[in-house]
Amino acid sequence: MLDEGLKTQLNAYLQNLRQPIELVASLGEDAGSKEMLALLKDVAGTSDKVSLNLAGNDARKPSFAITRAAGDAPQDKVGVRFAGLPLGHEFTSLVLALLHVGGHPPKVDAEVLDQVRALEGPFHFETYFSQSCQNCPDVVQALNTMAALNPNITHVAIDGALFKDEVEQRQVMAVPTILLNGQPFGQGRMDLEQILAKLDTGAVARAAEKIKTKAAFDVLVIGGGPAGAAAAIYAARKGIRTGVAAERFGGQVLDTMAIENFISVSHTEGPKLVSGLEQHVKDYDVDIMNLQKAVGLVPAKTPGGLIEVKLENGAILKSRSVILSTGARWRNVNVPGETEYKNRGVAYCPHCDGPLYKGKRVAVIGGGNSGVEAAIDLAGIVAHVTLIEFDNQLRADAVLQRKLASLPNVAVVTSAMTTEIHGDGAKVNGLTYKDRGSDETHRIDLEGVFVQIGLVPNTEWLKDSGVALSNRGEIEVDYRGETSIPGVFAAGDATTTPYKQIIIAMGEGSKASLSAFDYLIRLEPAQTAEQAAA
Incomplete structure (x- = not known):
């Protein structure tokens, strides 16, 4: 064996x-x-x-x-x-x-x-x-x-x-x-x-009380994905007081199966990469506060003053500068049946859940790289895959499209808008889509639907903070990673920086951290976080 x-x-x-x-x-x-x-x-x-x-x-x-x-x-x-x-x-x-x-x-x-x-x-x-x-x-x-x-x-x-x-x-x-x-x-x-x-049940309250006793930070990173980890490391290397508050250290990378475009590493997996990120951060004097969800941000009242970040457990963290790196999550189709049948036939991870659909019929919604890769993976497990794409053509890389076309148990439907996911009350049993060319509706009988249509930035909590957001909800940043609020920087998939890639997020996190340090050393008069809090 x-x-x-x-x-x-x-x-x-x-x-x-x-x-x-x-x-x-x-x-x-x-x-x-x-x-x-x-x-x-x-x-x-x-x-x-x-x-x-x-x-x-x-x-x-x-x-x-x-x-x-x-x-x-x-x-x-x-x-x-x-x-x-x-x-x-x-x-x-x-x-x-x-x-x-x-x-x-x-x-x-x-x-x-x-x-x-x-x-x-x-x-x-x-x-x-x-x-x-x-x-x-x-x-x-x-x-x-x-x-x-x-x-x-x-x-x-x-x-x-x-x-x-x-x-x-x-x-x-x-x-x-x-x-x-x-x-x-x-x-x-x-x-x-x-x-x-x-x-x-008392763990949340104890964590909140512990956080309330923390002194102010020089740099506070919100989010623990690749951008946040890089930002924390670069800040800590400057010898300033650094903290990380993350809802889930590692972020979306934890849900990523194969990573083959991280330069110098031919192949790795998300959990393995996150383990290395966490250990690297822990090599420095960084206060990691995991399982902490940010729900509000209050700008400093005076130039160089303390910025406040409110947490879901009621605690408040203070810092002279803040780096927002809250990442993104899978986008929902937002059609009837999606929420009702989530994890009962509606899935978002083909690598994880694919084996449960062995011999069954499934659909993949999305014709980008993620959707086509999901269809290719599932085709080796399930009886049949229907790939549904809103546009009139697939958007995936040509090499992936050629591989997909070679599979005998895959059907591709383009110019199709998913309108409803059906079920029997217990699990999924079908999907309806509308042909965008003819306006005709079609139903597919199946047992599973895998949604792969892109990302949504985790920025809803910033809408009343004064941080400028794009019409897609992304944090607007300049070439230095600065936001519309002095002392607040941002990096990674939650920002307007194009191309949502791990290696780009790491570079942007490092840049935002260096910009935050530059911001701190130019404050007049120069203060430590502890002095600012006094």
Whole structure:
């Protein structure tokens, strides 16, 4: 099952086990069970601290639990289980689960670990994942870590492609889908802190109180995507007090599968790039405030005074300069049925959710690069793809269009305006579009709709701030990254800078930070953030 290279790597990782662990397998006679047995034998063979028990009797087969072999004390009761093969993107989840159940400490702040241990429960989590989903590992790893730390928490990660009947019964149409004690808990990427914030009702208030005690910053970056990370690094390197407030560190890049145009890196994936960004920022003295959504901005009352940023939790951050890098999100079609059937047949990530539509009929809305790439990817999984484009021709790169045209199970409809997404009350069953040339309407019977029609800047919170926005809601910036408000700069996909690319966002974030520093050193009289606050 595992090649020699992976076995060697796994052996090196498992040297960090502090106590014996046992893999308790529940297997049947199916092909999946045979593959799981081969995988577990390979894992157990890499360390004398890992044993294999084939006497499991879990109802889900194939599945296996990872338990501590030390004894029957409460702390030894660990509820970590995989139903299905944790390969592809989930292999790292398997390695981390082995280490954490085996006593190797997670790389998580001590305060967060204490918060996990204090949860009273009981909490039984179930997560549906697919091996091709880049969003799923964060959820699986977070919940496994929690289960390894707290005996009141259990978690089973379920491969939706292997347990199709269960997926159909529970109407799971997007991954990751998380259930808590049998009830819906969340969908999409969530990290450990986000999950904790939903479980620990006092966490938001405590975070707000902590933020209220913070001194004013010299540079405050709002947003933690490529532009925000670059801005924070460039500011911190100047030796000035720097903070980052981000609703989700990494932003939209976390949802990006393949990145092949980041110069000097032939290929990478969004989560991997974000991990590097976060570590690079942490190499400097930057105050990172994650899970903090900005809801308002108040300009300084006097030149060189403090700018205020209001957060959703009620706290207010102050800074002598601010860099806005809030990025963008996927644009909705805004037709009847889209909201009602979101994650019930309406999806936005073909890489994540595509495997759940194996053998089914789907539509992709959007004929740019994202839409055509989605159609190409889905064509290898689903029965049929209909690509719907509003314009009279596709806008994707020629090489992508040629690839699309070579696929036998793809139909392209241009000059088509989607007017409604239909469903039976539980899930999608069709789509209607209008031919823009003839005004005739057509219905397509299908099971899934993937929306790929561009981006919307995350700037609604700035509408009453005085920051000038374009008619598309983008922050208007000049060649230095300056906005219409002194001391407020902006960078990345939320701005009027053309070409929304990761590498451009990083460059613009760096430029905005250098402009902010230049602004600060030219203030009269020169002040530190602490002096300005006095």
